[in-house]
Amino acid sequence: MFLTSQFKTSLRKNLQLSKLLPQLLLIILFCYIIYFFTKNTQINLAARNLNFGFDFLNTNSGFDVQFSLIQYDGSSSYFRSYLVGLLNTLLVSFFGIIFATILGFIVGISRLSPNWIVNKLSLIYVELFRNLPLLLQIFFWYFVVIRSLPSTEKSMVILDILIINLQGFYIPKFIFSNFIYIFYGLFLALLATIAVKYYATKVFYESGKIIPVFKIFLLLIIVLPIIFSFIGDVSLLVEYPKLVKNFGIFNYVGGVKLVPEFLALLFSLSLYTSAFIAENVRAGILAISKGQKEASKSLGFNNPQTLKLIVIPQALRVIIPPTTNQYLNLTKNSSLAAAIGYPDLAGVFAGTALSQTGKAIEIIFMVMMTYLTMSLIISSILNWYNKKIAIVER
Amino acid sequence: MKKIKINSFAVLAFVVTFIFTTFNANANQTRENVIKRGSLNCGVSQGVPGFSNADASGKWAGIDVDLCRAVAAAVLGDANKVKYSPLSAKDRFEVLKAGDIDVLARNTTWTLSRDGGLAVDFVGTNFYDGQGFMIRKAANINSAKKLNNVKVCVETGTTTELNLRDYFKQQKLKYEPVAFTKADEAVAAYDAGRCDVYTTDKSGLAANRTKLKNPADHLILPETISKEPLGPVVRGNDENWANIVRWTLNVMIEAEEYGITQANIDSLKSTEDPAIKRLLGLEGETGKNLSLANTWSYNIIKQVGNYAESYNANVGPKTPVGLARGQNASWRNGGLLYAPPVR
Ligand SMILES: N[C@@H](CCC(=O)N[C@@H](CS)C(=O)NCC(=O)O)C(=O)O
Numbered sequence: 142m143f144l145t146s147q148f149k150t151s152l153r154k155n156l157q158l159s160k161l162l163p164q165l166l167l168i169i170l171f172c173y174i175i176y177f178f179t180k181n182t183q184i185n186l187a188a189r190n191l192n193f194g195f196d197f198l199n200t201n202s203g204f205d206v207q208f209s210l211i212q213y214d215g216s217s218s219y220f221r222s223y224l225v226g227l228l229n230t231l232l233v234s235f236f237g238i239i240f241a242t243i244l245g246f247i248v249g250i251s252r253l254s255p256n257w258i259v260n261k262l263s264l265i266y267v268e269l270f271r272n273l274p275l276l277l278q279i280f281f282w283y284f285v286v287i288r289s290l291p292s293t294e295k296s297m298v299i300l301d302i303l304i305i306n307l308q309g310f311y312i313p314k315f316i317f318s319n320f321i322y323i324f325y326g327l328f329l330a331l332l333a334t335i336a337v338k339y340y341a342t343k344v345f346y347e348s349g350k351i352i353p354v355f356k357i358f359l360l361l362i363i364v365l366p367i368i369f370s371f372i373g374d375v376s377l378l379v380e381y382p383k384l385v386k387n388f389g390i391f392n393y394v395g396g397v398k399l400v401p402e403f404l405a406l407l408f409s410l411s412l413y414t415s416a417f418i419a420e421n422v423r424a425g426i427l428a429i430s431k432g433q434k435e436a437s438k439s440l441g442f443n444n445p446q447t448l449k450l451i452v453i454p455q456a457l458r459v460i461i462p463p464t465t466n467q468y469l470n471l472t473k474n475s476s477l478a479a480a481i482g483y484p485d486l487a488g489v490f491a492g493t494a495l496s497q498t499g500k501a502i503e504i505i506f507m508v509m510m511t512y513l514t515m516s517l518i519i520s521s522i523l524n525w526y527n528k529k530i531a532i533v534e535r
Numbered sequence: 536m537k538k539i540k541i542n543s544f545a546v547l548a549f550v551v552t553f554i555f556t557t558f559n560a561n562a563n564q565t566r567e568n569v570i571k572r573g574s575l576n577c578g579v580s581q582g583v584p585g586f587s588n589a590d591a592s593g594k595w596a597g598i599d600v601d602l603c604r605a606v607a608a609a610v611l612g613d614a615n616k617v618k619y620s621p622l623s624a625k626d627r628f629e630v631l632k633a634g635d636i637d638v639l640a641r642n643t644t645w646t647l648s649r650d651g652g653l654a655v656d657f658v659g660t661n662f663y664d665g666q667g668f669m670i671r672k673a674a675n676i677n678s679a680k681k682l683n684n685v686k687v688c689v690e691t692g693t694t695t696e697l698n699l700r701d702y703f704k705q706q707k708l709k710y711e712p713v714a715f716t717k718a719d720e721a722v723a724a725y726d727a728g729r730c731d732v733y734t735t736d737k738s739g740l741a742a743n744r745t746k747l748k749n750p751a752d753h754l755i756l757p758e759t760i761s762k763e764p765l766g767p768v769v770r771g772n773d774e775n776w777a778n779i780v781r782w783t784l785n786v787m788i789e790a791e792e793y794g795i796t797q798a799n800i801d802s803l804k805s806t807e808d809p810a811i812k813r814l815l816g817l818e819g820e821t822g823k824n825l826s827l828a829n830t831w832s833y834n835i836i837k838q839v840g841n842y843a844e845s846y847n848a849n850v851g852p853k854t855p856v857g858l859a860r861g862q863n864a865s866w867r868n869g870g871l872l873y874a875p876p877v878r
Binding site: 203204205206207208214215288292293307308385387388389390392394401402479480481482484488492493495496497498499501 | 624625626628629632649652653654671673674675676681683684685686691692696697699700701704710711712713714715716720724727728729731
């Protein structure tokens with residue numbers, strides 16, 4: 142052989158270099174692109190006498206917002222208007238996710254129903270809500286459904302507890318005194334349930350006897366808070382919305398008011414997303430082979446037990462990953478709120494605050510980071526849950 | 536996963552192109568760009584009758600539209616070479632700053648924070664306005680002082696929503712704003728009963744009342760709660776362009792003062808009056824100061840008309856909007872319209 146070992150090493154080094162070079166170039170390119178955009182922005186901002194900075198967040202905003210979960214008015218800061226928008230986004234996303242999940246499970250299971258009518262109705266539901274563009278559905282609820290409700294003085298009053306008109310839905314407000322005692326009761330019920338569950342597992346492994354943990358839980362969660370509310374002298378005041386008249390203008394005051402913009406957004410987001418979740422649920426259940434159920438029955442489990450112990454745990458593994466995506470979509474889709482004037486993050490902050498200050502770069506950056514963070518939090522929670530219930534492979 | 540092969544040569548080429556890409560700031564070139572393009576990009580409203588509104592065939596008209604046409608006449612010699620971009624109140628300044636339009640003529644109020652903080656220049660006032668309220672007659676309210684616990688429809692990104700808050704704060708009255716990004720949505724919401732009151736500039740109230748189902752059922756309250764000098768806006772980094780738009784408006788106002796109209800301008804060519812001669816481009820070098828041909832002001836008056844002609848054709852008492860000249864009359868007739876001398 143003529144090749145010295147020295148030559149071989151240098152060849153190998155050369156090979157490594159030729160592999161490394163593209164990577165290196167890519168990194169340089171990447172850094173350069175970032176540099177380019179930052180520099181370009183700086184130059185253009187300077188040329189237009191614009192200064193970049195977040196100082197504006199401390200100045201007062203000067204505009205009021207239709208409704209907010211925290212104390213806010215025009216003398217509050219722009220930062221507070223950001224919080225107002227963020228909380229309104231979280232509010233509609235939170236309830237949207239809950240309703241979409243409940244509806245999605247009901248419809249998804251109905252899709253597999255042997256009952257022809259239930260089966261076909263749920264099929265229509267899915268195809269309808271899944272295939273119409275979301276914005277159109279928002280407009281439908283807002284401009285068609287809610288706009289055709291009666292005016293305030295001619296409100297529909299349902300059993301004195303729900304008042305419906307074109308300016309919103311009104312429900313009574315519950316005002317508790319010493320509410321904290323009910324909370325103690327709930328907390329104790331939870332602790333007790335954990336103890337019972339622990340005990341039940343032990344009994345189950347030792348004797349095979351099944352203790353109905355869930356029924357005990359239901360009992361505790363009702364009875365304990367009631368007992369505690371007697372101990373703590375909890376009183377409940379119900380504030381009903383009242384119709385008042387100022388000249389020829391009617392208004393409901395008191396109670397809890399749900400504005401039409403919120404309702405339209407909530408309805409459309411929930412229905413649209415539930416159609417996708419329904420399909421995930423159906424797919425999840427269908428993914429469990431018949432053999433599993435037959436095996437479960439032959440082991441002596443009854444129907445509910447089969448569903449609870451065999452089918453659902455396995456189906457969830459299939460259902461959760463795509464459903465996570467739906468939760469993320471719902472949260473991001475809530476930014477369509479601006480189209481109907483619901484004061485969410487996109488509307489209040491990326492809309493009103495942006496146009497009042499002209500701080501486009503700063504505000505869009507903040508809003509993008511916020512949506513990114515929300516998405517990452519939702520997906521990490523569900524990833525964690527998914528891992529927890531995943532099949533442990535040995 | 537398939538490995539992506541990166542051709543290092545391609546990467547290199549990319550880097551080189553990027554390095555030699557010039558940083559562009561695009562300042563001071565609006566006039567050149569307009570001439571090169573052969574048309575003026577003008578930002579207008581999404582439809583305010585009398586100010587900027589497109590008819591069924593897509594033809595725009597209004598006093599703001601006339602301003603765009605006048606600028607096109609001055610710079611390009613042809614008032615018809617305008618491309619209109621309908622903009623919401625919320626987007627207008629961003630679109631202007633980004634360079635997508637050359638002039639913003641969209642019932643926009645001149646304020647300190649906009650002029651000083653947004654890197655734009657306000658170059659004059661083509662309509663003196665003020666904010667008011669519209670309400671249903673059935674509400675039995677005849678004064679803004681009686682508005683309490685009302686829901687108010689308003690357009691977002693406007694001075695309107697700021698004045699609204701100021702007013703109710705000053706009066707110690709309660710209200711709930713319902714803010715929309717488009718005027719049409721705010722008007723429709725008010726019409727449907729979502730709000731008890733609709734607020735905007737009084738000119739806008741008059742214009743939008745024509746869009747309601749039953750205009751006669753609604754009333755504009757007498758109070759004017761703010762000053763809204765509406766005028767054209769340009770980017771803040773182009774002095775020459777700011778001057779062109781500013782003096783285009785001034786020519787229209789001064790032409791009215793000297794009685795020069797679209798109809799009589801050609802017959803005035805033989806006049807001895809130096810001021811009229813200057814406005815006709817027959818004396819002095821007004822165009823040179825703006826880097827325009829000396830016929831610029833003649834073209835404006837000939838093709839678009841003077842301020843009074845534009846006013847009467849679009850918002851005057853004989854139009855559906857029906858606004859009397861009032862404070863928008865020439866200073867010679869007791870109004871606020873006063874242009875610095877075109878000389
Ligand atoms: N002058 C105020 C408000 C101007 C404004 O946007 N008014 C509304 C209501 S009349 C409008 O013109 N809307 C037309 C549209 O959205 O296209 C401002 O500059 O902020």
